[in-house]
Amino acid sequence: LKEGKAEVLHKPGEAFYNPAQVQNRDLSIAVLREFFKLRDEEAASKKKDGKEEEKHQRRVLEGLSATGLRAIRYAKEIEGLTEVVANDFSAAAVESIDRNVKHNKVEEIVKASHADASLLMHKAKQVEKDKFDVVDLDPYGSATPFLDAAVQAVNEGGLLAVTCTDLAVLCGNHSEACFAKYGCTSLRGKHCHELAIRIVLSSIESHANRYKRHIVPLLGVYMDFYVRVFVRVYTSASAVKWSASKQSMVFQCTGCGAYHLQPLGKVVERGNSIKFLPSLGPPVGELCELCGYKHQLGGPMWSQPYFQPEFVGRVRAQLWGDQAGFASYKRVCGLLTALEEELVDQPLFYDLSVLASLLNVVCPSNAAFAAPLLKAGYRLSHSHTSPMAMKTDAPVEALWDIMRGWVKDHPVKKLKEGSPGFRLLQQESKHIVDPDFTVTAEQRKEDKASRSTPKYMPNPTPDWG
Ligand SMILES: [Zn+2]
Incomplete structure (x- = not known):
């Protein structure tokens, strides 16, 4: 089985391989390439400012690796990676990772690891140099059990890539399960896939906040049967204070579907002083002013932009410029074009x-x-x-x-x-x-x-x- 520059020896019944995930992997490779470029640019501009250049090892963790295909593609298709840890909890999966790593001759870069992903990340967080530039979580189902460890295992300004495939839960069919997993109540509606992205972001942010860290989303998409987000993670006690104001509850009318956002916090800036206050509300009356029906309450969701148009444009150009390397470039480029054209500052629709x-x-x-x-x-x-x-x-x-x-x-x-x-x-x-x-x-x-x-x-x- 061949995909990108990787070849995988795959026996039926062995670790999970899903061909529909080609797009996910193609997109991820393009995002990682642009992310590392971005970091180089940041390092170069720091150097220009007279600050010492930070030497970055380029280390990636794939927490739930299955066949190792993604890790192998990362090693072969992203320039300058020093290490890719391909981890899985299943011994059989680790065996297949080992075999595939040898078959693809990437033993120098890809290291198979047999561990509980959370435990591995909790260990990595203890020493700054052991933290990863990129942590990639691509589980079958929800990534929430791993988020607490993941937000700590990414180094300063590093990238956290998260897939969640439990769309029924995220899209309002089991709002109570969504609250239990993500700490957010999902709602039904045509905008549910965007809401799903925003719920995942809100959940990652709340995990990060506990460790004085916060997220900056680069790109979030809904594809086929999952949502995928790429966020950078930073440490800053003062930035964390803004977190409540970046998230909102959603009042949604049960009659006409009108929705109104209720931010969780309010920030008042006067000159040099910044005050953080509880927000005022609610934004709706007891009954919908348009149709007289009652509201459902969903959220909290991330109500700031969930992508950066400029970064999305760079990733799209990356895919377009390497059509031979990306089997799904047409489909993913189309998706990214649609994303770029979205009004970035208007949540939901x-x-x-x-x-x-x-x-x-x-x-x-x-x-x-x-x-x-x-x-x-x-x-x-x-x-x-x-x-x-x-x-x-x-x-x-x-x-x-x-x-x-x-x-x-x-x-x-x-x-x-x-x-x-x-x-x-x-x-x-x-x-x-x-x-x-x-x-x-x-x-x-x-x-x-x-x-x-x-x-x-x-x-x-x-x-x-
Ligand atoms: Zn209404």
């Missing part, structure tokens, strides 16, 4: 098809819906998790103003009295009174440009993942 179905009306095209919103000066993007997403800085009331304009020309099929849709139609429009659905020339130009890069690729096979 509404789904156009849901708005239309609440009113029992034919769904406007994305472009028609966008036209009045853009004309009113609001910003709008899709989400990498859904092409139907309306991610915007407009208040939710403005979205319903547009839908009320839409139903004037598109008759509503019967709506039950007292239903959310019925009540929404009775509201008066305030933000966008007479929406004009004519698509602008500017929109057409952008649409044409964006069509040249396919973003939402179908799965290669029906039973993918």
